Amino acid sequence: MTTPRDLLIVAMDAAPVRSVERGDLSLALAGAEAIDLLEAQAIALDGELIVPGYRPALTDRLLDEAAASVVQQMPYEPVGEWLWRRGRGLSAAYLAGLEADGQLTRQRRRRWLLLRTSEVVLVDTPARREAANRWASDEPVLAALATAAGLGEDRAADAPDVTDEAVATVIGAVEDAIQELAAERQRRDRRRDEAAVDNVRRGY
Template sequence: MTTPRDLLMVAMDAAPVRAVERGDLALALAAAEAVDLLAARAIALDGERIVPGYRPALTDRLLDEAASSVAQQMPYEPVGEWLWRRGRGLSEEYLTALEADGQLTRRRHRRWLLLRTDEVVLVDTPARRDAAHRRDSGEPVLAALATAVGIGEERPDEAPDVTDDDVTTVITALEDAIQELAAERQRRDRRRDDAAVDNVRRGY
């Protein structure tokens, strides 16, 4: 399994207790892809910009698509911009992939808070148990990704010990993007509340 698939499974297992915002998860899945692509040397970082690697054979279709989406010529794309672009609709793509692989099943009268419109549950498979073991063992990269989207305990005083500088850059870009998305939600909620107050004043 890949880091994005592990992250999605961990998020779904956590969903009945702590819901994850769909947009946050999509950004985190893109960050998880970047982490795996760095490990495979399919990409590298030049400062905060993603540069293409030597394109090894990637057996995971979505990871291969992620590698293909990287700008091949200068000016290369900053990590944060790539997360926004790659993350669009990514949660649904990974759900479809997990279902195709038999990792998910659909069940009536059961809704995950994570995915309010989909009645899907994880199947008890070796992949799910491996993802849970990776989470429970405190593996730094998965822990950092999970913490960024609010899965598990509140952020500790010391961040998970990610020692790779490039991975740290990706995690930082993810945290910045999630904060930006949260700020946009607050602005949208404020506009909606202001509109509701105006309607009351006008007698509606």
């Protein structure tokens, strides 16, 4: 399994208790992809720029797509920009991937808050147990990404720090992007509330 798949499984296991915004999760999944690509030496970082490495044989289809999406020539793309581009709709893509791999099953009368409209549950598989073990061990990368996405804040202080500089840069970019997205939601909500007040004043 990959870090993005582990992160999604952790998010789904937490979903009955705590909902996760799709956009936040998608950005965190893109960050998880970048971290796995760093480990595979498919990319490197020059400051905050993603520099392509060699193209290793990646057995995970979505991770291979992530590697293919990296800008291959200068000017290289900053991590933050890549997260926004790659992250668009990524949570749905990973959900579909888990379902295609038999990691999810559809079930009536049970609804995950994460999915809003889809009634699917995780199957008890070795992959799910591996993700759960990684989460329970407070593995620093998974813990940091999950915290950025809005999960496990109560565990964040107990998780070891990420020591790899490039990985820490990616996680910082994920946190910044999610904060930016939250600020945009607040602006949108405020505009909607102001419009509602104006409509009431006009008698609508």
